[in-house]
Amino acid sequence: EMEADGTIWMNGEYVDWEDATVHVLSHGMHYGTGIFEGVRAYDTEEGTAIFRWEEHLDRFYDSAKPYDMDIEFSREELTEATLEIVRRNDLDSAYVRPLAYYGYDSLGVSPGDCPTDVTIAAWPWGAYLGEEALKNGIEVKVSSWRKHSSSQIPTNAKTTGLYVNSLLAGEEARRNGFEEAIVLNKEGNVAEGPGENIFLVRDDEIYTPGLSESILDGITRDTVITLAEERGYTVHDNVSISRGELHTADELFFTGSAAEVTPIRQVDNVEVGEGGRGPVTEELQTAFFDLVERRTDDHEEWFTYV
Ligand code: PMP
Structure with a gap:
């Protein structure tokens, strides 16, 4: 079960966990039109460190390409948002989940003018398979x-x-x-x-x-x-x-x-x-x-x- 507490970054803003919600008619809810990453931050001897963030960010932008999804946040903005949510949530180690998806506007399969919403969340997650x-x-x-x-x-x-x-x-x-x-x-x-x-x-x-x-x-x-x-x-x-x-x-x-x-x-x-x-x-x-x-x-x- 998830931490139901803390801060999530959503489209440029830091919002409370329970306010990080999505409209039920968002495109991504219906057609699976989202792309994401799964990244770990480790508790190291030199402080909390995100492992291979640059490569995850590369793959995040690359994943958006076949869907012609325009992520309007820069690498610097997404990096700062990630570091900031790890800090704000007081995490020594964390699993970080950046997500971009076609949001709410219309529900044709063609995304038309649907916005590309971008979110980043982080929470503690131990060994995936135990x-x-x-x-x-x-x-x-x-x-x-x-x-x-x-x-x-x-x-x-x-x-x-x-x-x-x-x-x-x-x-x-x-x-x-x-x-x-x-x-x-x-x-x-x-x-x-x-x-x-x-x-x-x-x-x-x-x-x-x-x-x-x-x-x-x-x-x-x-x-x-x-x-x-x-x-x-x-x-x-x-x-x-x-x-x-x-x-x-x-x-x-x-x-x-x-x-x-x-x-x-x-x-x-x-x-x-x-x-x-x-x-x-x-x-x-x-x-x-x-x-x-x-x-x-x-x-x-x-x-x-x-
Ligand atoms: N294959 C699939 C289908 C996956 O979901 C993942 C996890 N992202 C991997 C492989 C492993 O990729 P990575 O080491 O980049 O997490």
């Missing part, structure tokens, strides 16, 4: 739902409407006793999780589906690829991964701003490797948390201090 998941991994199910193909909808744009597919896949998995889903693309290859990218380890090399596999170009994906390469691993990040390879992998893990680095210990009731958090996953997960909590001074360029 603390236990970070340590011991999760049990996942390959979904019977396929991911939309990038030829049907721009899957590289983080669009609100796309998450109907994520909900179907995730809830199907949970109804069947699993913790999360893996979603195949239209070709039947491994795409990603409902809100995570996926990595596979085999014989000490690392594999992750390429950007042409109808995935979101995850920022944590990029972080983990960078950390792995810096530690001498070969990373194959432009490959197709077949469903069967999930079962023969030594290790599997999910990445995401919310999910961070979450090991996968079982796929469709079959153990992955030894069936826990594998050694490569653990090494990269440790490197990730050491980085984001600033126990190292690597990649200072990835941090925006509040």
